Amino acid sequence: MNDYLVFALLFAAIAIGWFLGRRSQRKVVASPELPGQYYKGLNYLLDGRPDGAIDAFINALEVNSETMETHIALGNLLRKKGEVDRAIRIHQNLLARPSLPRAQVHAAHLELARDYISAGLLDRAERLLLDLVEESPQQRRASQRHLLDIYQSEREWQRAIDVATNLMPRKTLLGGTPQEPAELGQDVVTVISHYFCELAAEKRELGDLQGARGLLQDALDQDRACVRASIMLGEVECDAGNFKQAIRALRRVRQQDPDYISETIGVLRRCYRELGDEKSLRAYLRECLEAHSSPPLVIAAAEDILMSEGTDEAEAFLARQLELRPSMRGLEQLIGLQMNVSEGRARDNLDLLQKLVVRLIEERPAYRCSHCGFSGRHMHWFCPGCKYWGTMKTIRGTSLE
Numbered sequence: 001m002n003d004y005l006v007f008a009l010l011f012a013a014i015a016i017g018w019f020l021g022r023r024s025q026r027k028v029v030a031s032p033e034l035p036g037q038y039y040k041g042l043n044y045l046l047d048g049r050p051d052g053a054i055d056a057f058i059n060a061l062e063v064n065s066e067t068m069e070t071h072i073a074l075g076n077l078l079r080k081k082g083e084v085d086r087a088i089r090i091h092q093n094l095l096a097r098p099s100l101p102r103a104q105v106h107a108a109h110l111e112l113a114r115d116y117i118s119a120g121l122l123d124r125a126e127r128l129l130l131d132l133v134e135e136s137p138q139q140r141r142a143s144q145r146h147l148l149d150i151y152q153s154e155r156e157w158q159r160a161i162d163v164a165t166n167l168m169p170r171k172t173l174l175g176g177t178p179q180e181p182a183e184l185g186q187d188v189v190t191v192i193s194h195y196f197c198e199l200a201a202e203k204r205e206l207g208d209l210q211g212a213r214g215l216l217q218d219a220l221d222q223d224r225a226c227v228r229a230s231i232m233l234g235e236v237e238c239d240a241g242n243f244k245q246a247i248r249a250l251r252r253v254r255q256q257d258p259d260y261i262s263e264t265i266g267v268l269r270r271c272y273r274e275l276g277d278e279k280s281l282r283a284y285l286r287e288c289l290e291a292h293s294s295p296p297l298v299i300a301a302a303e304d305i306l307m308s309e310g311t312d313e314a315e316a317f318l319a320r321q322l323e324l325r326p327s328m329r330g331l332e333q334l335i336g337l338q339m340n341v342s343e344g345r346a347r348d349n350l351d352l353l354q355k356l357v358v359r360l361i362e363e364r365p366a367y368r369c370s371h372c373g374f375s376g377r378h379m380h381w382f383c384p385g386c387k388y389w390g391t392m393k394t395i396r397g398t399s400l401e
């Protein structure tokens with residue numbers, strides 16, 4: 001049914017395009033009839049042979065500057081419908097006409113590049129887009145946006161940085177070309193700082209801590225609020241045995257975005273332990289808890305109280321916190337503490353209860369994107385839902401419904 005609707009639209013568009021084309025030439029040729037190819041195409045359509053219909057339509061509709069838009073619209077319609085091969089044929093057909101004005105040839109090039117991206121032919125799309133960046137001031141920005149998407153999906157971070165740097169003057173990555181919904185993108189500096197973090201992660205993987213450190217500094221030079229760079233710098237300095245520097249980087253997260261403090265606790269604890277200064281960690285956790293409470297922070301603080309002051313104090317602390325902000329993870333920890341001091345049947349019941357709570361926790365997402373609402377069990381710096389960088393955060397206050 002949908003096929004027929006699409007091809008009926010094609011059919012109508014061809015007729016309109018043909019009449020427009022005729023009108024512009026009526027002083028030269030005064031024929032009121034549609035070309036034979038048009039009827040041939042209609043026959044193919046009625047026979048349920050859309051491939052033949054498209055060939056006939058392409059031949060029927062003369063390509064000139066007035067019908068150009070119709071051709072492009074037909075191709076885009078097919079691409080959106082998933083008929084990428086046909087879209088490519090229509091757009092390639094336009095490029096075979098050297099008589100068209102350059103601006104229109106460039107518009108057709110851009111559409112062909114979009115077809116290639118939809119077909120997964122990224123190399124071909126990249127070549128076309130690079131040419132457009134060089135040759136077409138009108139299509140430059142749209143081409144750079146697509147190049148950025150290609151480099152991002154191929155994890156070519158240095159090239160992505162180069163393209164994004166060229167997009168800098170506008171400050172935001174606007175997707176507002178006529179073919180795309182005009183949607184405000186992220187700040188370019190946010191995006192570039194994440195590209196530097198990706199490069200740094202590759203260096204760290206190879207054991208090049210010095211290289212990683214430099215790239216993380218580049219990320220922070222781009223965007224002083226880049227939490228990810230601070231967290232990674234903390235990890236790199238900790239790996240290198242520079243515990244004080246690591247602590248300095250990790251504690252900066254609190255100023256940058258307190259929602260990420262919980263991501264720093266594991267490495268912070270390791271660093272303070274190495275320095276034999278667990279008291280400072282305890283004080284820091286208490287401060288953070290007062291200003292920015294979240295379930296992971298409550299749990300970290302309770303663990304510290306358990307180790308330094310014992311079970312009774314830790315239990316009392318947890319019970320107080322749960323009263324203020326109920327959370328599944330807090331409850332699970334409280335049950336665990338109770339189990340340590342229980343015996344027999346009571347202990348078995350608590351064990352069962354803890355297992356149930358753990359199952360409930362595992363079924364719930366731990367992180368959510370603040371831009372699109374995508375949620376999951378794992379932290380992603382690049383949101384799989386909306387393709388934004390650095391928008392996923394730990395979910396605060398898991399309720400007890």
Ligand SMILES: [Zn+2]
Nearest residue numbers: 369372383386
């Ligand atoms: Zn998102």
